[in-house]
Amino acid sequence: MIPLDELLVFSGLLFSIGIFGVLTRRNFIMLLISVEIIMNSAILNFVTFSAYSPSSSVAQAVSGQGIAVVLIGLAATEVALGLAIVLALNRIIGSVDVAKAMELRL
Amino acid sequence: MVGLDFFVYAFLVPLLPALAFVVLGLTGKSFRNGGGLLAVGAEGLALLLSVFFAYEESVSTTGIYHDSSFVWMGLPDGTNFVMGTLMSPLGALMLLVVNIVGFLVVVYSLEYMSHEEGLPRYYAELMLFLTAMNLVCLADNFLEFILAWELVGLCSYLLIGFFWKKPEAASAAKKAFLVTRVGDVLFFVGVFIFFTSLAGVVNPSITTLPYQGQVCPGGQVTWACAGFTFAPPNANSNAPFLAPGTITSPGYGSNLMTLAGLLILGGAAGKSAQFPLHTWLPDAMEGPTTVSALIHAATMVAAGVFLLAITSIYIGFTSTAALVILGIGSFTSLFAGTMGVVARDIKRVIAYSTMSQLGYMVMGVGASSLVLVGPGDAMFHLFTHAFFKALLFLSAGSVIHAVGTQDLFAMGGLLRKMPVTAFTMLIGALALSGIPPFSGFFSKDGLLALTWAASQHYAVALPFFLLALVGVFLTGFYIFRLWFLTFSGSHSRTPGLHGHEPSWIMRAPLVALAGLTLVAGVLPLFGGFANLLPGVQWGTLGYSYTSSGWVFSSSDLMVAIASLVLAFAGVGTAYVFWGNGRVFSLPENSWLRAPHTLLLRKYYFDEVYDGLAHGVILGVARGLDWFDRYVIDGTIHAFERLFSQASERGRRIQSGLVSNYASWIALGLVVLLVAIIYGIPWLDSLWGGG
Numbered sequence: 064m065i066p067l068d069e070l071l072v073f074s075g076l077l078f079s080i081g082i083f084g085v086l087t088r089r090n091f092i093m094l095l096i097s098v099e100i101i102m103n104s105a106i107l108n109f110v111t112f113s114a115y116s117p118s119s120s121v122a123q124a125v126s127g128q129g130i131a132v133v134l135i136g137l138a139a140t141e142v143a144l145g146l147a148i149v150l151a152l153n154r155i156i157g158s159v160d161v162a163k164a165m166e167l168r169l
Numbered sequence: 170m171v172g173l174d175f176f177v178y179a180f181l182v183p184l185l186p187a188l189a190f191v192v193l194g195l196t197g198k199s200f201r202n203g204g205g206l207l208a209v210g211a212e213g214l215a216l217l218l219s220v221f222f223a224y225e226e227s228v229s230t231t232g233i234y235h236d237s238s239f240v241w242m243g244l245p246d247g248t249n250f251v252m253g254t255l256m257s258p259l260g261a262l263m264l265l266v267v268n269i270v271g272f273l274v275v276v277y278s279l280e281y282m283s284h285e286e287g288l289p290r291y292y293a294e295l296m297l298f299l300t301a302m303n304l305v306c307l308a309d310n311f312l313e314f315i316l317a318w319e320l321v322g323l324c325s326y327l328l329i330g331f332f333w334k335k336p337e338a339a340s341a342a343k344k345a346f347l348v349t350r351v352g353d354v355l356f357f358v359g360v361f362i363f364f365t366s367l368a369g370v371v372n373p374s375i376t377t378l379p380y381q382g383q384v385c386p387g388g389q390v391t392w393a394c395a396g397f398t399f400a401p402p403n404a405n406s407n408a409p410f411l412a413p414g415t416i417t418s419p420g421y422g423s424n425l426m427t428l429a430g431l432l433i434l435g436g437a438a439g440k441s442a443q444f445p446l447h448t449w450l451p452d453a454m455e456g457p458t459t460v461s462a463l464i465h466a467a468t469m470v471a472a473g474v475f476l477l478a479i480t481s482i483y484i485g486f487t488s489t490a491a492l493v494i495l496g497i498g499s500f501t502s503l504f505a506g507t508m509g510v511v512a513r514d515i516k517r518v519i520a521y522s523t524m525s526q527l528g529y530m531v532m533g534v535g536a537s538s539l540v541l542v543g544p545g546d547a548m549f550h551l552f553t554h555a556f557f558k559a560l561l562f563l564s565a566g567s568v569i570h571a572v573g574t575q576d577l578f579a580m581g582g583l584l585r586k587m588p589v590t591a592f593t594m595l596i597g598a599l600a601l602s603g604i605p606p607f608s609g610f611f612s613k614d615g616l617l618a619l620t621w622a623a624s625q626h627y628a629v630a631l632p633f634f635l636l637a638l639v640g641v642f643l644t645g646f647y648i649f650r651l652w653f654l655t656f657s658g659s660h661s662r663t664p665g666l667h668g669h670e671p672s673w674i675m676r677a678p679l680v681a682l683a684g685l686t687l688v689a690g691v692l693p694l695f696g697g698f699a700n701l702l703p704g705v706q707w708g709t710l711g712y713s714y715t716s717s718g719w720v721f722s723s724s725d726l727m728v729a730i731a732s733l734v735l736a737f738a739g740v741g742t743a744y745v746f747w748g749n750g751r752v753f754s755l756p757e758n759s760w761l762r763a764p765h766t767l768l769l770r771k772y773y774f775d776e777v778y779d780g781l782a783h784g785v786i787l788g789v790a791r792g793l794d795w796f797d798r799y800v801i802d803g804t805i806h807a808f809e810r811l812f813s814q815a816s817e818r819g820r821r822i823q824s825g826l827v828s829n830y831a832s833w834i835a836l837g838l839v840v841l842l843v844a845i846i847y848g849i850p851w852l853d854s855l856w857g858g859g
Contacts, residue, residue, distance in 0.1 A: 082838075085831045094827070165825035 070111040077104035091152060091159040095145040102138050106131045176234035176256045179222060182264060183303035185215045186271075190296035197289020205279045208292040209272070212299060216272040219264040219303075226261035227697035236309075255309035259548060262701040263306040263475055266555045269685070270467035271299045273678035277563050278459045280674040281570055285457070291331060295463070298324035302468045305475065311360045318356075318472060322349050322440070325469045329456040341452035348449040352439015356476075359432030362425060430490030433480050434497065441473030441527045444501040448774050450524055451508075454516040458566030461516060465523040466559035474527060474551055477534040478544035488539060492629055495535030495620065499633035499640070502528030504772075506643030510650070511768040514575045515565050518651045519558070522601060525640055526554050532637060533616040536623035539630070545705030546615040552702075553608035553689045557600035560682035561648075564594035567675055568655060571668045577654040579663040581750055584656040586668035591656040593679040598652045600686045602645035603736045605709070608690030610733075613641070615706060617732050618713075618725045625724075641732045645739025650747050658750020 077100055084097025113127025149159055156163050189211035193204045200207060234256040242250040275295060282291060301320035308314035323346075330342025437443070442450035450470070454461055464470060477494065502525045509521030533547030567590045568583065569575055584591045600607035603614070620637060624630035661668070670676065693699040693707040706713045710729050713720050746753040755761055770776070 082835050086828060086835060089828065161827040164827065 064114075067111065067115055070107070074104045074107045074111065077101075077107065089160050089162050091145075091149050091161050091164075094161060095142065095149070098145075099138060099142065102134065102141075106134045106138075109134070175225065176222065176254075177236070178218070179234065179254050179256050179307060182215050182218050182222070182268070183300045183307065185211045185218075186296040186303065187300040190293050190300060193289055193293040193296060197293055200289065202279070202283060203288025204292050205275070205282075205288065208275050208296055209279065211296065212268065212272045212275050215299070215303065216268040219261070219268040222256060223261040223265040223701065226256060226258055227700045241312075250312050251310060252313055253309035254307050256307065257479075258701045258703055259475070259478055259544075260306045262548060262552060263471070264303060265701075266471065266552055267299065267302045267306065267467045270555050270559045271295075271302075271463065273559065273681055274459050274463045274563070277462075277566070277675050277678040278457075280672055281459055281566055282457060287331070291328075291457070294324055294327045294331075295460075298328065298463065298468055302472065305472050314476075315357070315360065318436075318440070318476070319353070321469055321472050322346065322353065325453070325460075325464055328460040328464070329453045331457055331460065332455065335455065337452075338455040341449075341455040345449040345453050348446055349439040352436045352446050352473075355432045355439070356436020359429045359436065362429040362432065427489045430480075431493060433476065434490065434494050437473035437477045437531065438497060439473070440476070441470045441531065442524050443473070443497050443528060443531055444504055445774070447501065447505065447524055448771070448778060451512075451517050451520045451771065454514065454520050458516065458562060458569060461520070462559045462562035462566065465520065465562060466555040470523060470527055471551055471555065474530045474534065474547060477531060478548055478551075481534050481538045481544045488627065491535045491538035492627060493535070495532050495539065495623065495630055496633050498528045498531030498533070498535060499620070499637040500528070501525065502532065502640040503636045503643065504528075506640045506647060508768050508771055509647040510643060511765060512647075513577055515568065515577050515580075515651060515655065516562070516575055518577070518647055519561050519565060522561070522644065522648060523558060525644060526550070526558070526601070528640070529613060529616050529637065530554070532633070533619055536616070536620040536630070539623040539627060540619065542619075543703030543705070545699075545702035546612070546619050549693065549702050549705050549707075550609075550612035550616055552692075553600065553612040553686070556682050556685040556689050557597045557607070557609055560593055560597035560679065560686055561601065563675075563679055563682065564590050564597060567671050567679065568594075568668070570671055570675070572661075574663070577651060578752065579661075580655045581662045581752075582656070582658040582660040583668045587656075587670050589670055589676055590679065591652075593683040594652060594656070596683045596686055598648045600690075601648050602740055603641060603732060604645075604740070605733070606687075606690065608686050608688070610736075611690035611707065611709060614709060614729050614732060617641075618708070618722075618728050619706070621724060621728045638731060638735060642735040642739040642742075645736045646743045649740045649743035653743060653747035653749075654752070657748055660750075662752070 081097045081099075081101030081104060084100065085094055088094050088097060109127040109131045111127075113124060113131075116124045116127070118124055152164055153159055186208075189204075189208050193200070193207060197204045234254070236254045239252050240250070241252045275292075278291070278295070282288060285291065298321065301317050301324055304317035305314060305321060308317055326342050326346040329345050330339050332338040333342075435446075439446045453464065456464070481491075505521045505524035505528060509518050509525065512518045512521060530547040530550050533550060534544045537544045537546060568580070568587065571587060571590075572580060572583070574580070596607065600609035603610045605611075617634070617637060620630065620634045624634045693702060693705055699705055699707060708720075708725060710726055713722065713725065755765055767773070
C-alpha cells in the first residue's frame with residue numbers, strides 16, 4: 064500500500080499545479096484544465112482518506128469513494144458548462160483570452 | 170310639552186346639515202343652482218327642531234338633558250372621552266340663534282350667490298359650518314367642544330376664501346385661520362390645565378363642561394345653585410374647588426384657576442376677534458356678504474362668547490381673570506368703534522361694529538362673573554345682536570348686489586331706489602345704536618348696568634365702564650354715518666349708479682330679521698324665555714323684571730339715561746356731519762389728520778404683526794432651517810459621502826480580469842490555512858486550552 068504521506072504530498076502537488084495554472088494562464092481552456100486538476104487533487108484526497116479510514120464499518124470505509132464518483136460526475140458537467148462558455152465567449156469576442164473578457168467590470 | 174324624552178333627538182340638529190353637506194359635497198354638481206334648495210330644506214328642518222327644543226327647554230322644569238353614554242375613547246384608568254349631547258338653556262338659546270340666522274342666510278344666498286361659480290362648494294361648506302356650530306352648542310365636554318370649535322374655524326377659513334382666485338380673499342382666509350390659531354393654542358393649554366390639574370386624574374368628571382345653568386330644587390333655573398360635578402380630588406384638601414352648591418366669595422380661587430381662565434379667554438378672544446387678536450375680522454370681509462353675516466351674527470365669533478359664557482362659572486372663581494375679561498371686552502368695544510368711524514368700506518364698518526359689540530358681550534361675561542350671576546345678559550346681547558347684525562349685513566349685501574361697489578363715498582341717495590333695504594337697515598342701525606324700543610337697547614342697557622354693578626364691587630372696573638359708555642356714542646355715530654352715506658341725499662355721488670330692490674327671496678330674510686330685531690328685545694318678558702338666559706336681569710330705565718315682580722334701581726336708571734343720551738348724541742353727530750347727503754371730509758391741515766391716518770391704518774396692528782412675523786418668527790424659522798439644513802442634513806450627508814467615496818475607491822478592485830479574482834481566491838485560501846493551522850491553537854491557548 065502506498066504510504067499516506069506520499070499520497071497527500073501528491074495531492075498537494077496536484078492542487079498547487081492547478082492553482083498555478085489558474086493564476087498564470089490566460090487561455091480559458093487552460094484555465095478549465097487547471098480547475099480540473101485542482102478538483103482531481105480533492106478527489107484523490109477523498110479516496111486516500113477513505114482507504115486509510117480506521118472505521119470497521121464497510122459503509123463508512125467506502126463513503127469517500129462514493130463521493131469521489133459523484134465528484135467525477137460533477138467534473139464532467141463542469142467541463143461541459145465550461146466548454147459551452149468558451150464557445151460562447153469565442154463567438155462574442157472572437158478569442159478565448161480571459162484578459163479580453165472584462166465585460167463584468169463596472 | 171312633550172317632556173325630556175324628546176331631547177334624545179337633539180343630535181338631529183347637527184345631523185341634518187351634516188347630511189346635506191355630504192350629499193352636496195359628493196353630488197352637488199347634479200343639482201340645479203348648486204343644490205341651494207336642499208340646503209334650505211335641511212337647515213329649515215334643523216331650525217324647526219331647534220325652535221322646538223328651545224321652547225321645551227324654556228318651559229322645562231328639569232332643565233338639562235344630558236346624554237354621555239357614547240364612549241369615544243376609554244382609558245385604562247377609567248377616564249372616558251365621550252361624544253355626548255348636552256341640551257342646556259344656553260345651548261338651546263345658541264341653537265336658536267344659529268339656526269334662525271343660518272336659515273335666513275341660506276335663503277338669502279339663493280339669489281345673492283346665484284351668479285357665482287362653485288355654488289355646490291359654497292352650500293356644502295355652509296352646511297358644514299352650521300353643523301359644526303350646532304355641535305358647539307350641544308357639546309358636553311371640552312374634547313368634543315374643541316373638535317366642533319376647530320371645524321368652525323376650518324369652515325370660516327374655507328368660506329372667507331370662497332373667492333380664492335382673488336389674492337386678497339386667499340390671504341384674508343389664511344389670516345383668519347392663523348390669528349385664531351394663536352387663540353386656539355392658548356385655549357388648548359387652558360383645557361389641559363382643566364384636564365390635568367384642576368380635575369385631577371382621580372375625578373375625570375371635570376371633562377364634562379359645566380352645566381349651563383342649573384335647576385334648583387325650587388324648579389327655578391339659576392346659574393349657581395347645586396350639583397356641579399366638580400368635586401375636589403381630595404375632600405380634605407383646601408384646593409381651590411367649589412363645594413357643590415355654594416359660591417362663598419368672588420375672589421375664591423387660585424393662580425392656576427386664573428391662568429386657566431385667562432387661557433380660555435385667549436381662545437375666545439381669537440374666535441371673537443377681541444383685542445389683540447382682532448386683526449383677522451376686518452379682512453374677513455373679503456368673503457361673500459352672506460358668509461360675513463353668518464360669521465358675524467351667529468357662528469364663528471359667537472362661538473368665542475359662548476365658550477366664555479359656559480365656562481364663566483369656572484372663571485368666576487377668580488376675580489383677576491374676570492376683571493381681565495371685562496377689561497379686554499370693554500377696551501375692544503371702544504377700540505373697534507374708533508376704527509369704524511373712518512372706514513370707507515360699507516362691510517368693514519359693520520365688521521368693526523361686530524368687534525365692538527362682541528366686546529360688550531365679553532365685558533358682560535366678565536362682569537357677571539364678578540357679581541356672581543349667570544352670563545345671561547351677555548347671551549341676551551348675543552341673541553339680539555345676532556339678528557340686527559345679520560340684518561345689517563344682509564341689507565349691506567342687498568346694496569352691494571344692486572350698486573356693485575362697497576365704497577360708502579360712491580353711494581348716496583339710495584333711499585328712494587331701495588326703500589325696503591333702507592328701512593330694514595335703519596331698523597338694524599337703530600338697534601345697534603341702542604335706541605329704544607329696538608332690541609339692542611334692552612340688551613346693551615343690561616350689559617352696562619351689569620358692568621356698573623361690577624364696578625361698584627371692584628373699582629378697577631370703573632374706567633372700563635366709562636370706555637364702554639364712550640363706545641355707545643361711537644356706535645351710534647359710525648353706524649349712522651354708514652346709513653346716511655348710503656341712503657340719504659337726493660342723488661348718488663357716482664353718476665350712473667343704479668340701485669334697485671332685490672327680489673322677494675332676498676327681501677324676505679331682511680323683513681324677517683327686521684321683525685325679529687323689533688321683538689327680540691322684549692322676549693324675556695314672555696313665557697319661560699328668561700330661563701334660557703340664566704342670570705339675565707331684563708330691565709329698562711331702572712326697572713328690572715325679576716321673578717318677584719318689577720324692581721327699581723336708581724343707579725340702573727342713571728346708567729340707562731347716560732347710555733341713551735350718548736346713543737342719541739352719536740346719531741345726532743352723525744346727522745350733523747353726514748345727514749341729508751352731506752359729505753364731510755377733514756380739512757387738509759386739520760390737527761385731526763394724524764389720528765385719522767392712525768385709525769385708517771388700523772393702529773398699525775397689521776404692520777406690527779407683519780413686522781413681528783418677518784423679524785422674530787422668520788428669524789427663528791431661518792435659524793431652524795439652518796439647523797435642519799446643516800446640522801441634521803449635514804450629518805446624514807457626511808455619512809452618505811463617506812460611503813460613496815469608500816465605494817468609489819473600492820470599485821477599483823473590480824478589474825474584471827478573471828485571473829485577478831482567482832488570485833484573490835488563492836490568497837483567501839492561504840489566509841484561511843494560516844488561520845486554521847496557527848490561529849486556532851493560539852485562540853485555544855488564550856482561553857486556557859479549553
